[in-house]
Structure formats: structure tokens, C-alpha cells
Amino acid sequence: MNLLILGRGKTGSLVAEVARQRRHHVRVFGGGENKDSCALTAECLRDVDVVIDFTTPAAILANIAACLRERKQMVVGTTGWHGDLLAVRHRVEEAGTGFLCGANFSIGINLFLEAVRASAEAHNHGYHGQIFERHHQHKKDAPSGTALVMQNILKEKSGAELEITSFREGDVVGMHELVFDSPNDRIYLCHDAKSRRGFAEGAVLGTEWLGTRKGFFEFKDVWREL
Ligand SMILES: NC(=O)c1ccc[n+]([C@@H]2O[C@H](COP(=O)([O-])OP(=O)(O)OC[C@H]3O[C@@H](n4cnc5c(N)ncnc54)[C@H](OP(=O)(O)O)[C@@H]3O)[C@@H](O)[C@H]2O)c1
Numbered sequence: 007m008n009l010l011i012l013g014r015g016k017t018g019s020l021v022a023e024v025a026r027q028r029r030h031h032v033r034v035f036g037g038g039e040n041k042d043s044c045a046l047t048a049e050c051l052r053d054v055d056v057v058i059d060f061t062t063p064a065a066i067l068a069n070i071a072a073c074l075r076e077r078k079q080m081v082v083g084t085t086g087w088h089g090d091l092l093a094v095r096h097r098v099e100e101a102g103t104g105f106l107c108g109a110n111f112s113i114g115i116n117l118f119l120e121a122v123r124a125s126a127e128a129h130n131h132g133y134h135g136q137i138f139e140r141h142h143q144h145k146k147d148a149p150s151g152t153a154l155v156m157q158n159i160l161k162e163k164s165g166a167e168l169e170i171t172s173f174r175e176g177d178v179v180g181m182h183e184l185v186f187d188s189p190n191d192r193i194y195l196c197h198d199a200k201s202r203r204g205f206a207e208g209a210v211l212g213t214e215w216l217g218t219r220k221g222f223f224e225f226k227d228v229w230r231e232l
Contacts, residue, residue, distance in 0.1 A: 108225025111208030
């Protein structure tokens with residue numbers, strides 16, 4: 007496929023690397039080349055099959071608008087625009103294009119969240135649960151989005167709101183733990199990311215899955231099909 011990747015940051019560059027290894031034709035625009043989406047013209051997008059966005063919350067909505075104007079397929083990994091999700095979904099459906107988004111494109115994390123969902127049962131059998139998350143010291147938000155998703159899943163399934171403890175230390179890529187404790191035993195579930203490559207591979211596999219499909223899709227609903 008002809009892919010246009012928006013964002014030359016930590017994740018966008020890895021997505022480009024994985025996409026090239028999988029024999030796609032890749033072009034990348036960073037913030038300098040695409041200020042206010044100025045590079046996303048009809049001419050530039052003509053031969054592009056899918057646009058992949060790993061930019062910033064400030065840039066994403068203008069990038070989406072420009073791609074929808076040209077009826078381009080899009081995969082969005084950028085976070086921080088959840089409040090606009092319904093409006094974007096509506097615009098994608100109006101434009102009749104294909105759109106895949108997700109706050110976490112790692113297949114490992116999605117598998118882990120399934121295990122978290124299944125473990126919620128522990129709450130009904132006298133276990134006390136706690137969530138721990140560890141990330142590198144440069145991560146600005148706390149708790150992490152993934153820890154909040156874990157908390158939500160457990161609340162939905164068992165009604166309990168588990169406490170989240172966040173650690174910011176060294177160069178930890180991202181570790182999430184769920185511990186259930188009872189007088190008799192302790193259950194540990196842990197996901198420990200070794201690199202950002204899991205996100206990049208998920209984004210490229212998701213792009214291949216999207217292909218020419220039309221509609222609005224979220225990664226959490228389609229990762230099993232990859
Ligand atoms: N869904 C997932 O699995 C997943 C995984 C990891 C990260 N993310 C999300 O993906 C986004 C990027 O993460 P990151 O870690 O790669 O951040 P990053 O290293 O800060 O990279 C962001 C890049 O976006 C570029 N940018 C800003 N405006 C742009 C525009 N209009 N067009 C093209 N590029 C533009 C910036 O370039 P300049 O510096 O030149 O402005 C910067 O290089 C974040 O929202 C993050 O939360 C999602």
C-alpha cells in the first residue's frame with residue numbers, strides 16, 4: 007500500500023520502520039512539513055491508500071478533517087481527542103470512508119485487558135484488588151490511560167472502583183499490574199512492555215486490516231481478526 011504517516015516522533019518513526027519492513031511504500035510528514043495540516047492537499051493525497059496519524063491532540067482534528075475532505079482511509083493512534091469521538095464517527099460515516107482508531111494498538115495489552123476482564127470475578131470471592139502502573143519519568147499524565155481502562159473494566163464487571171498507584175521512574179516503557187489479595191493467596195496479572203514496537207506493529211497490521219473497508223472501527227473491537 008501507499009502509506010502517508012503523520013508524525014515523526016517516537017511512535018510515528020517506528021510505525022514507518024515496521025511498514026517499510028512489511029514492504030509498504032511510506033512517506034512521512036512531521037510537524038514542520040504539515041503545520042495546520044497544510045500538506046494534506048488533494049494533490050498530495052491522490053495516490054495515498056491510507057493515512058496513519060501519530061501526532062498530537064492539538065493537530066489531530068485538523069488532520070482528520072483534511073483527510074475526510076479527500077475521502078481518504080485513516081488509521082489514528084493519536085490520543086487526547088476522546089471527547090470528539092462521536093462527532094468524528096458521524097463525519098466518517100457521512101464521508102463514506104474507512105477509519106480505524108485506538109488508544110492502544112498493542113495486541114499484548116489487548117490480550118492483557120481480556121485477562122483483567124476475566125479476573126473481575128475475584129471481587130465476588132473476597133479478594134481485594136489494586137492497580138499499579140510504572141512509566142518513565144518523562145510521562146506527563148498519571149494515571150496512565152491503560153490503568154484507567156483497567157479500572158473501568160473492573161468497575162463495569164464487579165462494581166468495585168480499584169485504587170491506582172502510579173510510579174514514574176527511569177526509562178520504564180510501561181508496566182501495568184493488577185493484584186488481588188485474600189487471606190489465603192494473592193493473584194498477580196502483569197503486562198510489561200519491552201519497547202514501543204508492539205504499538206507500531208499493531209498499527210501497521212490494523213492498517214492492512216482496514217485496507218479499503220468502509221466504516222468507523224475501534225482497535226479494541228478488531229484486534230482479534232489481525
Ligand atoms: N494508540 C497507540 O497505541 C499509541 C501508542 C503510543 C503513542 N500513542 C499516541 O500517539 C501520539 C504520538 O506519540 P509519540 O510518543 O510518538 O509522541 P511524540 O514523540 O511527541 O511525537 C509526536 C510528533 O507529532 C508531530 N506533529 C505535530 N503536529 C503535526 C502535524 N500537524 N503533522 C505531522 N506531524 C505532527 C511532532 O512533530 P514536531 O515535534 O515537529 O511538531 C512530533 O514529532 C500521542 O498522542 C500518543 O499518546 C498512541
